[in-house]
Amino acid sequence: MSAPLFMFKKIIPAYIIVALLAIGCKDQNKTSSTTSSTSSTINNKIAPRDRSINSSNAYNDIFLDSTSVEKFIVAESLND
Numbered sequence: 190m191s192a193p194l195f196m197f198k199k200i201i202p203a204y205i206i207v208a209l210l211a212i213g214c215k216d217q218n219k220t221s222s223t224t225s226s227t228s229s230t231i232n233n234k235i236a237p238r239d240r241s242i243n244s245s246n247a248y249n250d251i252f253l254d255s256t257s258v259e260k261f262i263v264a265e266s267l268n269d
Contacts, residue, residue, distance in 0.1 A: 261267075
């Protein structure tokens with residue numbers, strides 16, 4: 190009598206996993222059609238590219254070196 194109960198306990202989780210996978214795949218197909226219409230709406234809202242940035246003005250001289258930051262924290266006795 191315990192053998193059928195043991196098999197039943199193995200089969201139920203398998204059915205649940207298969208059902209969840211089927212539901213997940215079904216929802217994915219529905220959202221892909223709405224995603225394509227949404228992506229076309231998003232593409233219409235993209236701002237134009239800023240072409241005023243070029244190689245002469247793109248360089249930034251502000252870099253943080255972790256060693257210099259650590260030395261500053263130690264020198265100023267700041268809390269972490």
